[in-house]
Amino acid sequence: MDWGAIIQNSFRGFIGEPFIYFSLAAMGLNMHYGYTGLLNFGQAVFMAAGAYGLSMAVVTLGLNFWWGLLLGIVIFPLLLALIMGVPTLRLRADYLAIVTIAASEMFRIIARSPSLDRWTGSSDGLTAFANRFYDFNPFDKQKRYFFGLFIGNQMWVVLIGWIVLSIVVLIVWMTMRSPWGRVLRAIREDEDAARSLGKNAYWFKMQSLMIGGMFGALGGMFRAIGTQSAQPQNFITDVTFFAWVALILGGAAKVGGPIAGAAILYGILNFTDVLLRQLVENGYMPEAIMDGTQVGQVRFMMIGLGLILLAIYRPQGIFGTKEEMALDDR
């Protein structure tokens, strides 16, 4: 058993690239669901907007990297929020849920259609659009950094990721202590009450959808930059639900909840992955139970079991407070 590899990989999951993508996506969901009560089951489409905004700007439209950032972080998510929000935000919460899940699948299926190959690269997606990003990389590509966890290019992605994540945390923390955040929380509790006190609930919900969507787009964009590719299968429905798992695990409506949730989720996924592999390789795991090819599935089963236990024993998430949960029942 190589315990060094197990610890190293777990730690990498804890702070590495997937942690960054999913923290950002879950921060967006926290804005939507945790603070405003919006049910967004299509965060993957906002992530795709970030990824495709950048890659299509650079590859398809031939614009420079900075325009790609603008398109991916601001313009695409804003348009998406408007398209999905205008017809549904005046209605009950479930309608947004339906529209977001449909939109995220529609986007993925349209993006991979062969007739749009010229625009989206169909199922192969678009590649090599983030060279400009790596031009700024101050790290040596050949060396390993941060306890040997990341090679130069990865270190650059992760470092910028941490910085962006910190900024997003700061924005959420500040706005949620402000009167703006108070209106969002009021809408989550009771939209009609907020309206009766002169608050334009519709517009506040729209703002929340836009801003949470932009956080998701940042997450998707990091994923695209980290792998230098934007592909439709990177934005399947599972991606949305991973972000939800991170949010629920950490605790909704807590600033640090999504980050803790994403870190724990990927820490555990990596830990169980390497541990199971080591057990199989070293012959500790009888073949009758599982072999090396089943590790991927088994670790998700374990996460599922963990979530069930969480739902039973700590439904408020790791950072949530029991008192607040209890208020729902009154």
Place this chain on the structure above:
Amino acid sequence: MTAEPSTAQELFDGVPYEPGAAKNDPILVADNVRRAFGGLVAVDVEHLEVQRGAITALIGPNGAGKTTFFNLLTNFDEPDTGDRLFEGNDLSGVSAYKVANLGMVRTFQLTKSLSKMTVIDNMRLGGTEQAGESFFRALLPFLWRRQEAEITQRADALLERFKLSHMRDEFAGTLSGGQRKLLEMARALMVRPNMVMLDEPMAGVNPALKQSLLDHVKGLRDEGMTVLFVEHDMDMVQEISDWVVVMAEGRIIAEGPPESIASNQAVVDAYLGSHHDSALDLEAD
């Protein structure tokens, strides 16, 4: 409970005791307001004027369309036809939140306290024109901090008046039913309304708290606000209202000061016609 002499009675000098009577100084006027749900006409009000500075009660048997009419007046529901004028502003097509900003604030039959927010945050939410309610300004606290302090001061004063100060930093979800009614009323005052619309303010309130709620409602009038409330509790109607409007089957069937209503034949018919077994408390006076 005996009726105290009402202080706003003179506002109604010369107003006839009949449905749709013109008031001396109406703050809210409804004209031909009609709302049907499928084949059922829930509200069909020809004309109603609400006197400024008085407490008007809207009563009627169950299913009379009181709450529907109330929602129409506050724009939480749109009528099929008809006009509503609030202080001369036509309310047709105006969003509910804008009606609140015009100075008409409502409460709800099922109290809408914001459970997972503290009592003081509930109150602060009512503050109007808070600059920090814009996303970008929210990031720059120095732009709204002073205003927030003023709002908090006003909120604390109201909490003091409504005897909720001791619950200031508790979650509103931990309040009792009666305290929530008080909180909702106090919160509505944060908007600095000209007119307060109360939907069954006494529903689910224990008798001990009832008296203090009544005093608070009277207090609103004494401060110059207009109050319109929907109520089943006849004690309350008798005690604090200056004028009573009676609805039945979607229409207004009678209007007048509370003393005149008990003896009104149309009202007796409306109540007793559909509820033979329930006594009409109004007759007691």
